[in-house]
Amino acid sequence: MRQHKRRIRTIALACVVILFTQLMPVSASAADQPLFKDTPTDAWYYQYLQPMVQLGIINGYPDGTFKPDQTVTRGEFIKMIGVGFEDLMSLLAPLPSDIHWAEPAYVSCKDAEVLAVRSGDQASSAEFPSIQEGVLFPCTAQALDTPITRYEMAVLSVNTMTAVKAEPRVTLQDAASHIADYSSVSDSTKDYVEQVFGKGVINGYPDGSFGGDRTLTRAEAAKVIYLLEFSTKRVMPSFATEDERVVVTPPADFVSFAQQYATMSTSARRTALFGDPNKTYFTSAKDAGDRIVNVTVPVWTLDKSGNKVSSTKTIQVNVVVAQEVQLIFQEIYNDPEQFPIVSIGGARYSDALRHSWGCAIDINPTQNCYCRTIDGNTKVLVGSYWQPGGDQLSIKPDGSVVRAFAKYGWGWGGQGWSGGYYDYMHFSILASGG
Secondary structure, three states: OHHHHHHHHHHHOOOHHHHHOOOOOOOOOHOOOOOOOOOOOOOOOOOHHHHHOOOOOOOOOOOOOOOOOOOOOHHHHHHHHHHHOOOHOOOOOOOOOOOOOOOOHHHHHHHHHOOOOOOHHHHHHHOOOOOOOOOOOOOOOOOOOEEEHHHHHHHHHHHHHHHHHOOOOEEEEHHOOOOHHHHHHHHHHHHHHHHHHHHHOOOOOOOOOOOOOOOOOOOHHHHHHHHOOOHHOOOOOOEEOOOOOOOOOOOOOOHEEEEHOOOOOOHHHHHHHOOOOOOOOOOOHHHHHHHHEEEEEEEEEEEEOOOOEEEEEEEEEEEEHHHHHHHHHHHHHHOOOOOOOOEEEEEOOOOOHHHHHHHEEEEEEEEHHHHHHEEEEEEEEEEEEEEEOOOOOOOOOOOHHHHHHHOOOOOOOHHHHHHEEEOOEEEEEOOOOO
16 A cells, blocks of 8 residues: 555656646746736746746635735645645545644654754743644644744754755854844754755845744745745855765675675575575565665655756665665765666565565666667567667666666666567666666
């Protein structure tokens, strides 16, 4: 059922991407009518509001107004986050809303740690009076209907960028000289303020202040949500620098399992992989048990505008290859090519081959097909095509992906096998890529 949910979420995300390409925002001068009665096309917030309305993330009122200066409630803001980053929301069976209409969004955001905040500090308790056991505010009708403060917006925004989108953090130089009311912010809260400033999500009021205890308006919320969605549209201030990601470095004597595999006996291989010298593959996740683990790796992917953005993806692999898989994807991520990975697959149990071992990985299957070529004629069996150099999602034979896997002894199916078969998406611990 969990895998089924993932498939539906992927389909839904694809639909949103298609919708966005069909509803790209037009310039204000080209619009026949404003979006709402009270949103003139030359308003400062209109450029942010328009795509958010087109994507169904922000809505107006039944009377045809938007009410840009009205405050946003906590429930409204977390619903915008939940809809905008739809992997947070269940698309199969919506949770019951017995407490409040925003309860499903609250539960999803809480599970994704969007609502997490440091607690126990007296100063931060003054800025976040609703903190309960490290959660920004409780799931009650009263709490969710309370107007959200800019301090609370900062927490939700920073957590969305770091916990959901896995964006790198930033460091501010001499923040006090750039944020007018910086000295009035508690030490435990300054980090949230610094991150929303430094990431370019907000730039404060005209006097340079953050105004954390002020409430957020609907117009301001439209801009914040837009910039959370489209990171490439942000402008990082000159006094902020992006932190370097932690690089996974293998021990000096590290030898990958793929490299060891070539010299191991059959019995030793099976024992290492399956815990049983007589076993040759896993038949199911239950059969695999704790020998199949989740590995989260850094990747470059594409946002809804087709721009490369930093993110993470989780793969299920055999525990014996977990470390080398992390190292491989760190190599791919660090390479100047910044190869974008939009889809990835690991362990599965539909056959008795390397995927059922947890020792094979497929990358961007649509753009890296499995096919057979006979007498110059190619028949695609899985996926759509392979166009290295023409499509940035297609793996190049001499590119960073193939090099990274080869460094740790993994083979690529794009090398081809007897019978004219090629599997451009596929990597495995066998040197042949099989």
